[in-house]
Amino acid sequence: xxxxxNPHLVASFDQELETLxxxxxxxxxxxxxxxxxxxxxxxQFDVQGAQEIVQRDKEVDALxxxxxxxxxxxxxxxxxxxxxxxxxxxxQKVSGELERIGDLSKNICKRIPxxxxxxLPEATSGLRVLGFMVLEQLESMQHSWIDENVDLAMKAWQGxxxxxALYGSMIRELLTHMFEDHGNITSCIHxxxxxxxLERIGDHVTNIAExxxxxxxxxxxxxxxPKENNTSLAPN
Amino acid sequence: xxxxxxxxxxxxxxxxASQNTTPPRVKMEAKGVDVYYGDKQALEKVDLPVPLNxxxxxxxxxxxxxxxxxxxxxxxxxxxxGCRVTGSITLDExxxxxxxxxxxxxxxxxxxxxxxxxxxxxxxxxxxxxxPRIHGMTRDRTELDQIVEESLARAGLWNxxxxxxxxxxxxxxxxxxxRLCIARAIAVNPEVxxxxxxxxxxxxIATARIEELIDELCNKYTIIIVTHSMQQAARxxxxxxxxxxxxxxxxDHTEAIFTNPQQERTKGYVTGRxx
Ligand SMILES: Nc1ncnc2c1ncn2[C@@H]1O[C@H](COP(=O)(O)OP(=O)(O)OP(=O)(O)O)[C@@H](O)[C@H]1O
Ligand SMILES: [Mg+2]
Numbered sequence: 001x002x003x004x005x006n007p008h009l010v011a012s013f014d015q016e017l018e019t020l021x022x023x024x025x026x027x028x029x030x031x032x033x034x035x036x037x038x039x040x041x042x043x044q045f046d047v048q049g050a051q052e053i054v055q056r057d058k059e060v061d062a063l064x065x066x067x068x069x070x071x072x073x074x075x076x077x078x079x080x081x082x083x084x085x086x087x088x089x090x091x092q093k094v095s096g097e098l099e100r101i102g103d104l105s106k107n108i109c110k111r112i113p114x115x116x117x118x119x120l121p122e123a124t125s126g127l128r129v130l131g132f133m134v135l136e137q138l139e140s141m142q143h144s145w146i147d148e149n150v151d152l153a154m155k156a157w158q159g160x161x162x163x164x165a166l167y168g169s170m171i172r173e174l175l176t177h178m179f180e181d182h183g184n185i186t187s188c189i190h191x192x193x194x195x196x197x198l199e200r201i202g203d204h205v206t207n208i209a210e211x212x213x214x215x216x217x218x219x220x221x222x223x224x225x226p227k228e229n230n231t232s233l234a235p236n
Numbered sequence: 237x238x239x240x241x242x243x244x245x246x247x248x249x250x251x252x253a254s255q256n257t258t259p260p261r262v263k264m265e266a267k268g269v270d271v272y273y274g275d276k277q278a279l280e281k282v283d284l285p286v287p288l289n290x291x292x293x294x295x296x297x298x299x300x301x302x303x304x305x306x307x308x309x310x311x312x313x314x315x316x317x318g319c320r321v322t323g324s325i326t327l328d329e330x331x332x333x334x335x336x337x338x339x340x341x342x343x344x345x346x347x348x349x350x351x352x353x354x355x356x357x358x359x360x361x362x363x364x365x366x367x368p369r370i371h372g373m374t375r376d377r378t379e380l381d382q383i384v385e386e387s388l389a390r391a392g393l394w395n396x397x398x399x400x401x402x403x404x405x406x407x408x409x410x411x412x413x414x415r416l417c418i419a420r421a422i423a424v425n426p427e428v429x430x431x432x433x434x435x436x437x438x439x440x441i442a443t444a445r446i447e448e449l450i451d452e453l454c455n456k457y458t459i460i461i462v463t464h465s466m467q468q469a470a471r472x473x474x475x476x477x478x479x480x481x482x483x484x485x486x487x488d489h490t491e492a493i494f495t496n497p498q499q500e501r502t503k504g505y506v507t508g509r510x511x
Contacts, residue, residue, distance in 0.1 A: 005507075005509055006504060006509040006510055007509060007510075008507070008508050008509050009508050009509075009510060010508060013508070079466070079467055080507070081466060081470075081494045081495070081506045081507055082494060082495060082496065082497050082502075082503050082506050082507050083503060083507055083509075084507045084509075085494070085495060086495065086496070218495065218496030219496070
């Protein structure tokens with residue numbers, strides 16, 4: 001039950017909204033586990049684990065499809081308005097963002113076999129910390145959604161300079177590893193792309209924050225959005 | 237475009253794109269309107285501007301005073317025994333209660349369409365010709381024929397009735413009768429058209445026709461529509477006022493009322509959520 005809203009006269013409408021929101025929360029959990037396990041597989045150079053995680057992306061996509069069907073059904077049959085309309089529409093958008101986070105987690109896993117051919121544990125530690133930070137953001141965003149916590153979402157939306165700073169220093173560190181030994185280049189390039197995937201996941205979490213703020217307040221947040229990282233080597 | 241002191245929204249952008257108009261001027265305006273039926277107060281301190289060439293929708297639960305308010309705008313309440321209206325209501329900035337205003341003339345300028353189609357027990361032709369005749373708008377039969385045809389055409393009914401103009405208005409279907417009443421209302425060339433739940437007895441196709449008609453008519457007239465269908469208000473109107481227990485609780489762009497109402501009572505009503 002949404003904590004800020006009174007129940008509907010038509011109880012089945014409430015149930016449908018709860019079901020839909022429940023699916024989204026499930027998708028949040030699925031994507032969180034996917035990324036969490038992906039980061040574990042990265043640190044252990046676990047090729048088999050990585051392949052298993054790649055398969056899970058299909059479940060995330062299936063859930064996204066299910067959610068979108070539910071959204072269309074509610075739009076068509078209930079004609080939601082005001083808070084209900086914003087709730088339903090943002091569920092659809094957030095589900096799309098989560099689906100993209102699933103894709104990016106999958107991309108991280110797909111590089112693990114390459115990385116495992118020449119593991120560079122010391123070069124991987126930065127990526128693990130970055131992954132940890134992004135996972136925290138994702139978890140906090142899931143709580144913000146469930147608690148309808150605008151303040152928390154606003155903080156997430158304003159961005160986390162620690163992630164940006166770490167991403168920047170990681171790139172410099174990887175460059176050093178590449179200069180030290182040309183044999184490290186392939187692994188470092190993969191690590192760079194993985195770091196970029198994590199940074200993109202952070203952007204999607206920011207988008208979710210924006211959607212949640214709109215859902216609750218009816219307005220998109222204004223002011224400065226977090227800056228794109230200017231140390232990024234890959235074009236976004 | 238940027239820099240003008242207008243709060244841009246999809247609504248205003250859409251209007252500018254489709255009609256290329258600047259923000260509308262106020263055609264009618266209610267200020268501090270109270271209405272009493274005997275001792276019972278039906279409306280309290282209603283302030284509502286009605287923008288020119290726009291559709292304004294009035295929504296709210298049964299008995300909240302929508303019809304009462306509508307009837308104030310062309311002084312139909314004058315004929316209700318025990319009904320007292322105070323406050324100011326202007327049409328083109330002139331008070332409609334001023335002694336210089338002729339009520340018959342006012343009702344020609346501010347026409348009304350009711351919930352139940354109420355054609356006169358006369359031919360289709362005479363239903364339309366009645367108003368222009370009593371207002372002496374035409375000099376001869378040819379001019380009258382022309383007004384009848386034009387009004388029926390604008391109401392989207394001409395093709396369906398042009399071969400049966402002498403048949404009684406009551407022989408038409410409900411949806412056709414409602415369009416006949418709209419044709420009758422616009423035959424006297426009003427400036428404002430008041431519609432009180434004009435589609436409540438109509439099927440979805442007849443309703444869509446009337447809504448399409450409202451869309452066309454608002455280029456020429458100012459329209460105020462009372463409706464119980466939130467979707468209808470959302471579809472046809474540019475501005476929406478929400479009434480509750482005799483009060484105008486919220487008035488805003490229709491888009492704002494249905495996507496992000498500011499008042500709890502409006503929110504509860506449009507979402508069907510009650511505490
Ligand atoms: N002629 C009348 N005499 C006494 N009271 C009246 C009269 N007409 C309306 N009322 C009262 O005024 C209040 C507002 O009525 P009104 O008809 O304006 O409501 P409404 O919003 O149009 O409702 P509905 O959606 O049911 O048409 C109601 O409490 C009603 O009982
Ligand atoms: Mg009424």
